Structures are given as C-alpha cells and as structure tokens.
Amino acid sequence: MLIKRLHVLSSNSSKYGLQKFISACYSSLVPPKVLEKIRNIGISAHIDSGKTTLTERILFYTGRIDEMHEVRGKDGVGAVMDSMELERQRGITIQSAATYTTWKDYNINIIDTPGHVDFTVEVERALRVLDGAVLVLCAVGGVQSQTMTVNRQMKRYSVPCLAFINKLDRMGANPYRVLNQLRSKLNHNAAFIQLPIGLEGNTKGIIDLVEQRALYFEGDHGEAIREDEIPADMRVEVEERHMELIEHLSNADEQIGELFLEEKIPTKAELYAGIRRACLERTFTPVLVGTALKNKGVQALLDAVLKYLPHPGEVKNYALIPSRQGEEEKVLMHSARDSSHTFVGLAFKLEAGRFGQLTYVRVYQGCLKKGETIYNSRTGKKVKVSRLVQMHSNNMEDVTEVYAGDICALFGIDCASGDTFTTDSKSNISMESMYVPDPVISMSIKPKDNKNLDSFSKAINRFTKEDPTYTVYWDNENKETIASGMGELHLEIYAQRMEREYGCEVVMGKPKVAFRETITTPVEFDYLHKKQSGGSGQFGRVIGVIEPLPVEENTKNVFEDETMGTNVPKQFIPAIEKGFKQMCEKGSLTGHKVSGVRFRLQDGDNHMVDSNEISFIMAACGAMKQAYENGSWVVLEPVMLVEITAPEEFQGAVMSQLTKRSGIVTGTDANEGWFSIYAEVPLNDMFGYASELRSSTQGKGEFTMEYSRYAPARGEVMESLISQFQDFYAAEPAKKKGRR
Numbered sequence: 001m002l003i004k005r006l007h008v009l010s011s012n013s014s015k016y017g018l019q020k021f022i023s024a025c026y027s028s029l030v031p032p033k034v035l036e037k038i039r040n041i042g043i044s045a046h047i048d049s050g051k052t053t054l055t056e057r058i059l060f061y062t063g064r065i066d067e068m069h070e071v072r073g074k075d076g077v078g079a080v081m082d083s084m085e086l087e088r089q090r091g092i093t094i095q096s097a098a099t100y101t102t103w104k105d106y107n108i109n110i111i112d113t114p115g116h117v118d119f120t121v122e123v124e125r126a127l128r129v130l131d132g133a134v135l136v137l138c139a140v141g142g143v144q145s146q147t148m149t150v151n152r153q154m155k156r157y158s159v160p161c162l163a164f165i166n167k168l169d170r171m172g173a174n175p176y177r178v179l180n181q182l183r184s185k186l187n188h189n190a191a192f193i194q195l196p197i198g199l200e201g202n203t204k205g206i207i208d209l210v211e212q213r214a215l216y217f218e219g220d221h222g223e224a225i226r227e228d229e230i231p232a233d234m235r236v237e238v239e240e241r242h243m244e245l246i247e248h249l250s251n252a253d254e255q256i257g258e259l260f261l262e263e264k265i266p267t268k269a270e271l272y273a274g275i276r277r278a279c280l281e282r283t284f285t286p287v288l289v290g291t292a293l294k295n296k297g298v299q300a301l302l303d304a305v306l307k308y309l310p311h312p313g314e315v316k317n318y319a320l321i322p323s324r325q326g327e328e329e330k331v332l333m334h335s336a337r338d339s340s341h342t343f344v345g346l347a348f349k350l351e352a353g354r355f356g357q358l359t360y361v362r363v364y365q366g367c368l369k370k371g372e373t374i375y376n377s378r379t380g381k382k383v384k385v386s387r388l389v390q391m392h393s394n395n396m397e398d399v400t401e402v403y404a405g406d407i408c409a410l411f412g413i414d415c416a417s418g419d420t421f422t423t424d425s426k427s428n429i430s431m432e433s434m435y436v437p438d439p440v441i442s443m444s445i446k447p448k449d450n451k452n453l454d455s456f457s458k459a460i461n462r463f464t465k466e467d468p469t470y471t472v473y474w475d476n477e478n479k480e481t482i483a484s485g486m487g488e489l490h491l492e493i494y495a496q497r498m499e500r501e502y503g504c505e506v507v508m509g510k511p512k513v514a515f516r517e518t519i520t521t522p523v524e525f526d527y528l529h530k531k532q533s534g535g536s537g538q539f540g541r542v543i544g545v546i547e548p549l550p551v552e553e554n555t556k557n558v559f560e561d562e563t564m565g566t567n568v569p570k571q572f573i574p575a576i577e578k579g580f581k582q583m584c585e586k587g588s589l590t591g592h593k594v595s596g597v598r599f600r601l602q603d604g605d606n607h608m609v610d611s612n613e614i615s616f617i618m619a620a621c622g623a624m625k626q627a628y629e630n631g632s633w634v635v636l637e638p639v640m641l642v643e644i645t646a647p648e649e650f651q652g653a654v655m656s657q658l659t660k661r662s663g664i665v666t667g668t669d670a671n672e673g674w675f676s677i678y679a680e681v682p683l684n685d686m687f688g689y690a691s692e693l694r695s696s697t698q699g700k701g702e703f704t705m706e707y708s709r710y711a712p713a714r715g716e717v718m719e720s721l722i723s724q725f726q727d728f729y730a731a732e733p734a735k736k737k738g739r740r
Contacts, residue, residue, distance in 0.1 A: 035313045035337050038405045039305055040109045040362075042126045044154075045136035046144040050166040054136060054292040054301075055099075055112045061223065061299055062101040062108075068221065098360065098391045098407060103302045109407045121436060121469045121486070125348045125417065127153050128434040129362035129407065132309030133161040134301070139173035139199075139289075143181040148700065151186050156435060160279050160310060162286050163188070164301055168196050169203045169291040179287055185673065190285040191248040192241050193275065194300065197231060206289055206297050207234065209242050210271050215300060222295025249274050252283035272307060279308045312405030317364050319344060319420070319429045331429070337403040339367040343374070343423040346431040347415050350466050359413045360391070361421065364431065368408075368423070369401040377420040377430045387411045417468055436468045437704075439484035443491055445472070446481055448505040455504040463494050470494060475514075483508070488691060513684045515721060516636040516710055517587035518554060518596035522547035523631035528605070529619040539607035540615035542568070542576060545600045546627040554596030554636060554710050557584050561601050568604035568616075575613040576601055579620025588628045590635055590721040595710070599623075635718045638683045641708040644693065645676045646701035653696045661685040662714065680708055684717065 043051045059065045100109045111126040127133065133154055137147060154161055163182060165175045175196060182190040195207040197214060205216040207230055216226040230238055249271075250260035256274040259266050266274065278284030288304055290297020313335040320328040334341045343366035351358040368374065370388045375381070389396040389409050402408045415421075420430040447456040460472045470491075471484045485491045491508065498504045524545050531538040549558060559577045568576070577599075584594040604619070642663070644654055648670065654677060658665065663681040670676075686705060693701040713721075 035335060035405060036311050037106045038109070038311050039106060039309055040129070040131045040312065040405065040407060041305055041309060042111045042113055042123075042130045042133045042159075043136060044113050044123055044127070044133055044150045046138070046141065046146040046150075049136045049138045049141070049144075049147075050292050051136050052112055054134075054164070054166060054298065055110060057292050057295060057298040058108075058110065058302060059099065059101055060221065061302065062103045064099070064101040098409075100390055100407070104306065106306050108302075108305065111407075121467060123150060123153055124436065125434050127157050127159050129346060129348045130159060131312055131315045132305070133159050134305070135161045135163045135285075137163060137165050137178050137182070138170075139165050139167045139175050139178060140170050142174075142178040143185045144699065146699075148186065149702070155282075158282060160282055160308075162279070162288060162301070162304055162308060163190060164297075165287065165289045166292055168199055168289060168296070169201065169294045171200055173199045175199075175287075175289050182285065182287065188285040189248055189252055189278075189283060190287050191245045192289070193245060193286045193304070194288045194290075194297070195234070195238060195241055196289045197234065203291055203294060203296060206300060207238055208300065209238065209245055210268055210275075212238070212242070215297075217296045217299070222298070225299060246271070249278060249284055252278035252281070276308050280310050280314060317431075319364070319431050321427075321429050333364040333404075335365070335404045337367075337405065341366045342427065343368045343372075343421070344429060344431070345374075345421045347413070347417060347419045347421065348434065350415070350417050356412055357414070359410045359415060361408055361410055363402050363404050363406045363408065365404050366423070367401055367403050370399075372423060374421045374423055375425050375427075376415055377422060377428060378416070379419075381414070382425065383413055385410055416465070437486065439469055439471055439486060442482050442484040443508045443510065444480045445483040445491075445495070445506055445508050448507050452502075452504040455502040456498065456506065459498040459502045459504060463497070510687055514638060515590060515592040515713065516555070516595045517589045517592055517633055518594065518636055519546060519548050519627065520632045520634055523627050525623040525626045525630075527619055527622040527626050529615055529622055531615075532610075536612075537607075537610040538612065538615040538618065539605075539610035540572070540619035541605035542601060542616070542619045542623050543603040544623070545602065546624070546631065547598050547600065549596045549598050551709075557581065557595055558598040559601070560598060563601055563603060567606065568601070569606055569611070572606070572611065572613065572616040573601070575616040576620045579617035580624065582617070583621050583624035587633075588625070589633050590718075590725045592635070592721075596636065635713045635721055636710040637713040637717065639680050639708050639711045640683050640686060640705045642679050642681050642686070642703055642705050643676060644679070644701060644703040645674060646693075646697045648673055648675050650697040650701060651675050651677075654693070654701065657689075657692060657696065661689065682711075682713070682717075684713075 043055050045051050056065075056068050060068045098109065098111050100107060102108065111130060113123045113126050135147070135150065135154070137143065165178050167173060168175065175192075179190060179192065182188045193209050195209060197204045197207060197216075205214055207214050212230065214228045214230050216228060218224045218226055246256065246260060246266060250257040253274040255277075256266055256270070259270070275284065275286055279286060286304065286308055288297065288301050290301060292298055315335075317333040317335075318330045319333055321331050323329040333344060343363070345361040345363045345368065347359050347361050349360040351360070368385065368388070370385055373382050373384050376383070387410070388399050388402060389411075390399055390402075390407075391397075391409050396409070399408065413421075418433040422429055447453055463470055464472055469486050473482055473484075474480075475482050483491055483494070485494070495506050495508055498506050522545050526541075526543045528541040529538060544562070548554075549556060557580075559580055561573050563573075580599045584597070586592075587594045599620075642658075644658075646654055655665070658677070658679050658681065661681055662685050663679040665677060665679045667678040668675060669678075689703070693703060
C-alpha cells in the first residue's frame with residue numbers, strides 16, 4: 001500500500017527527485033533474492049491475444065504501476081511495456097520489453113514479446129534466456145499461426161509453460177474448443193486447472209479445480225478476491241474436469257499415476273506437487289482461464305507462475321569450453337547466488353538507449369558488481385562495468401550488483417547479440433547461442449533526399465546491430481541498397497523508424513534480380529583490331545573459341561591461353577584476358593553480366609611497332625562481339641531452393657501457387673498435421689510470395705528460401721528483358737538530344 005501511495009504522489013509531481021526517491025523505496029522493500037524465490041518468465045502468443053494487456057495487469061496487481069492503460073494508447077498514455085510511439089500507434093508490440101516485479105515475496109522478471117512472425121527473433125532471444133513462459137491463447141481465435149511458431153520455439157529451448165486462455169469476455173469465447181486445439185494441434189498433454197464461471201458478457205469469475213473453490217474478482221479493478229462455494233449448477237462439471245485433470249496428470253507423472261491405478265484421489269498437496277513435476281518436465285501443460293481486460297484471473301495466474309514454473313536453480317544451463325581435442329565440451333553452470341564461482345552472462349539483446357548502447361544480459365553464474373571488469377569471450381576485449389541497471393520497460397533502475405538468475409542491462413559495452421561475458425580473462429567459455437532465422441524477403445531501400453545519407457547510414461548501423469534478422473547490403477551489380485527481413489511489415493516498421501527517429505524518409509521498391517547471360521554452343525572467333533591515324537597505330541589479332549562451361553560452373557568465367565610460338569607475345573596475354581573480362585561485365589543481350597563462358601585463345605598476330613596493350617584489349621572485346629553475332633546466347637536466372645511448411649488442409653492451395661510461380665516440386669514431407677514442400681522456384685517469381693502464402697494459409701504458412709543455382713530463363717522472361725534493354729538504349733539518344 002505504501003508503494004501505491006508513493007506512486008500516486010509521484011504521478012502528481014514533476015520533481016525528478018521524488019521519482020528517484022520512490023524507486024529507492026521500492027528497491028528497499030523488495031525482499032532479499034533467494035534462488036527459490038525468483039521466476040524468469042516470458043509472455044508469448046499470437047497477435048492480439050492480449051499479452052501486453054496481461055503484463056499491464058500483472059504490473060498493476062503487484063504494485064509496480066499505480067494505474068492501468070490501454071494498449072493502443074487512446075488515453076494518451078499507452079501500456080507501460082509498449083514504450084515506442086509506433087507500438088502505441090499501431091497497437092502492436094515491436095520490441096520485447098523487460099521488467100521485474102514482486103508477488104508474495106517472489107521476484108519475477110518478465111519479458112513481454114511481440115506476436116507478429118516478422119519480429120520472431122524477439123521471441124527467440126527471450127525464450128533463450130528465460131526459465132518458464134506463459135502461452136497466452138485467445139478464447140475465440142484459439143491456436144493460431146504464431147501460437148504454433150512460439151510453441152516450436154519453446155520446444156527448441158525446452159521451456160516449461162503454462163497456458164492462459166484469455167479474452168473470456170469476448171463474443172464467441174469457447175475455452176473448451178481451445179483446450180481441444182492445444183491437444184490436437186500442438187500435441188500438448190493439457191488439462192484445465194481452472195474453469196470459467198460464465199462466458200462472454202456473463203463472465204463472473206473462475207473455479208480453482210485443485211482447491212475446489214470459486215474465485216470472484218471484485219472492486220473497481222478486480223483487486224479484491226472473494227472466495228466462495230462452487231455454484232450448484234457447476235458442481236457436476238467441476239467433478240468431471242477434476243477427474244480429467246487427474247487422468248491427464250497420471251499419464252505424465254509416476255506418483256499420480258500410481259495413485260490413479262490404485263483408484264485413490266490425490267490430496268491437494270500431492271496434486272500441486274504432481275502438476276509442478278510434470279510441468280517442469282514439459283510432459284503436462286496446466287491450462288488457466290481469465291480475461292485480462294476485465295481484470296479477472298490475473299492474480300490466480302501469478303500464483304500459478306510461483307507454484308508451477310521453475311526457479312533458475314531447477315533449469316540446467318550449459319556453457320561450451322574448447323577441449324584439447326579441438327572439440328567443445330559442455331559445462332554445467334552453477335546457479336548459486338553468491339560469488340563462489342566465476343561470473344558468466346549472456347548478452348541476448350542490444351538496444352540504442354539514451355546513454356549509448358544498452359546490452360541486456362542474463363546472468364547464469366556468479367556475481368557481477370558495479371565497477372568490475374568483464375571480458376568478452378569472443379573478442380577477448382575487457383571493459384569496466386560503469387553502470388548496472390535493471391529495466392522496467394524503457395525506464396532504468398540502478399543496482400550495485402546482480403547474481404545468477406538475474407536479468408540486467410549494461411552501458412557502454414561494445415558487443416554483438418549472443419556474446420558471452422565473464423570475469424575470468426583466461427576463460428574461453430561461451431554460452432550456447434540462440435537460433436536466428438534467415439531473412440525471407442528483400443527490398444531495395446534508399447533515402448528520399450541525398451542530404452540524409454549520413455542519418456540513413458547511422459540508422460542502418462544501429463538497426464542491423466540490434467536485430468540480426470534485419471540485414472542491409474550494397475548490391476554492386478544493380479547499384480542499389482538491399483534490405484532483407486522477416487516480412488513486409490518488418491521492413492516497413494524499420495523504414496518508419498528511420499523517418500521518426502532519424503528524420504530520414506526512405507523509398508522502398510522491388511529489387512532487381514541478378515540475371516546472367518551465357519553462350520549455349522561453341523563459336524569460333526578470328527578478330528583483327530587495326531587502327532592507323534598518323535603516328536604509331538594499333539594492331540592486334542586474336543583467334544580461338546568461346547564455349548559454354550559445364551552447368552555446375554555457370555557462375556564463373558574462364559580464360560585459357562593455348563597459344564604456341566610468338567604470334568601473340570606473352571606480355572600481351574594479360575591484356576587479352578582483361579578485354580575478355582571487361583566484356584563480361586555487361587552483356588550485349590540484356591545488359592546483365594556474362595557468366596558460364598570459357599575464352600580459349602589459340603592463335604593471333606602482332607605488329608612489331610603498332611602492337612601494344614590497348615590493341616589486344618580491343619581485339620578481345622571485338623572477339624566477344626563477334627561471338628555475340630555468330631553464337632547462340634541465353635539468359636540465366638537464379639533459382640531458389642524453397643521450403644514451405646503449413647497445415648495439411650492448405651496443401652492443395654500451396655501446390656497451386658507454386659505451379660503458377662513456375663516452381664518444380666522436388667520433395668514433400670508430413671509430420672503431426674503439418675506438411676513440408678521442397679521446391680525450386682525462380683527468384684524473379686518469388687516476390688510477394690510471403691504475403692500470398694500467409695493469406696492463403698490463414699497466416700499459418702511459413703517458408704525459407706536459399707540460393708540453389710543459375711538456370712536458363714523461360715522464353716517470355718528472356719524476351720521481356722531483351723525488349724526492356726533495347727527500349728532503354730533507344731531512349732538514351734533522345735535524352736542526350738534533350739540535354740543538348
């Protein structure tokens with residue numbers, strides 16, 4: 001209560017000193033951190049399932065904030081965890097946000113993660129460093145595409161989770177259908193440990209199946225919890241669901257299983273212990289219900305986090321140390337909250353803060369104190385920790401020391417996401433890194449005004465460092481900057497952030513595909529370059545063959561000198577090769593590079609006076625032009641290896657899309673209601689596929705794409721490119737005439 005009153009005072013005061021005093025008071029009232037009383041949890045779900053609203057309620061009920069706000073910021077404030085202006089404007093979470101709070105003498109570190117697949121790396125790095133998670137599901141939408149993605153990520157890092165069915169107050173809410181989807185679509189051994197009392201507009205409270213009691217959330221904000229008897233009309237259902245809980249738990253826990261076989265009903269203590277054991281082993285998922293927006297069920301969820309999710313000492317975390325045999329050896333981290341072991345921490349997220357780069361670190365072992373020197377295991381660089389903070393959304397609270405199990409942030413540390421820090425300068429220890437998915441979509445990007453090039457460069461450097469799935473590179477062939485990311489929304493958000501945060505408006509467009517030109521049959525050449533204009537002239541003759549390289553080498557060009565004797569002096573051979581490579585930079589068919597060609601120089605001629613380097617460069621260029629006139633040439637295009645994963649009911653639609661995009665299916669696979677298709681598709685036909693796939697699979701389909709090979713382009717593609725090239729050159733003289 002004291003904390004709440006101080007928060008109210010602070011909100012009515014403009015003095016920074018009072019704010020600082022309140023933070024100090026809050027810190028002083030936080031109980032000493034015992035390992036068993038720490039929880040590191042993430043809130044993860046599909047888009048619009050209510051993650052940020054749930055986090056807002058958690059912070060309110062634990063006294064961390066004094067009033068709740070809307071996610072979309074219609075009240076002019078917005079949710080605490082959505083601190084970015086774009087997040088409040090769009091009503092979505094873009095960056096994961098960290099905070100910490102206390103509930104019943106337990107310290108809880110919380111990371112609120114985005115729901116869009118475009119920002120999936122935020123979920124990846126959060127789950128990499130967390131001990132447990134809350135999987136939020138919408139009572140209407142149920143298990144959706146990103147729910148499946150998040151579930152796979154939790155499985156990848158073996159993160160125990162609770163399921164919380166939110167939005168019971170919405171029209172069409174059906175938590176029983178969501179439970180069935182959890183079992184059928186996600187293959188969870190799941191069962192209710194709570195039941196709703198009423199649904200939609202009639203949502204009154206919840207029933208605790210373990211304690212066999214009804215909970216009603218009263219007061220202006222649901223802060224007053226009233227316990228009561230189970231309503232008479234629900235007693236039969238409660239008994240059935242209680243037995244269902246025991247039955248599902250008996251399949252996951254031996255001790256409950258023995259009691260079930262002996263037809264004994266477990267006591268409350270045995271049931272609590274059984275649920276915890278099975279939850280930690282990821283063999284059982286407790287399902288809770290509530291509505292965060294209407295302030296019902298949040299406190300019960302917090303209690304469940306304390307009861308069923310692990311503390312840092314119950315999670316085995318391993319680091320890698322190089323062994324003498326050249327292999328990496330796994331070493332178990334010690335979770336004791338003291339300085340008896342060397343400090344080891346993992347930098348899992350980078351952010352540009354008001355005071356420079358902010359590095360989020362999860363402490364896995366030992367203790368780190370302000371003023372200590374730490375070493376980056378990857379680079380070997382040492383740095384002094386001048387400031388140590390704990391984050392509350394975008395606000396920082398200074399601390400003097402952190403221990404194993406804590407999540408903190410450091411300033412002024414030059415590092416990359418995934419780097420390991422230790423206080424031992426001789427240690428080569430490194431934590432297992434997180435999975436970073438490859439970008440799936442690319443677009444050209446450039447500043448609208450060239451005066452903003454400096455700001456554009458700064459923004460690119462910052463965003464690519466913060467987000468490993470956002471990459472930007474200069475395409476030298478097409479002379480444009482290419483930005484790659486996880487989706488169109490991903491690239492659009494960064495373009496908007498450049499404008500808002502750096503004042504640099506950018507223009508984005510479809511990038512050009514790097515086509516190639518190649519010859520299909522060998523063609524002989526015999527070219528004489530002869531020029532006389534007074535004084536010393538130019539004379540050079542080359543004879544030989546230009547032929548195609550094997551298919552597997554069609555990205556290379558080869559020059560071979562097969563001359564005998566002195567018809568072509570050896571000092572001019574490099575000049576001929578130079579002329580050949582110059583002509584390969586821009587083909588005569590479409591203007592794209594030439595590749596997959598072998599230039600075999602077999603003979604030639606020279607003049608004692610007029611032959612020089614430029615003569616043979618020009619002779620080689622002429623030989624290539626001769627080959628274009630007499631040979632058969634085609635356009636090559638990059639073919640991508642595409643892997644598509646989606647639910648089985650959409651297989652027909654996906655196959656139809658691939659056929660339209662000239663894809664060749666090379667293999668299929670099926671697993672647990674999902675299918676995978678492996679295909680080769682021309683890159684030029686892949687643009688816009690991300691949006692098309694998601695719209696045709698209800699947002700559930702995903703695909704990855706990587707370069708496979710170059711192959712001859714289809715006739716219509718080749719004709720279109722030749723036509724564009726000819727039109728471009730036809731327009732050039734008119735432009736020059738207009739300039740004159």
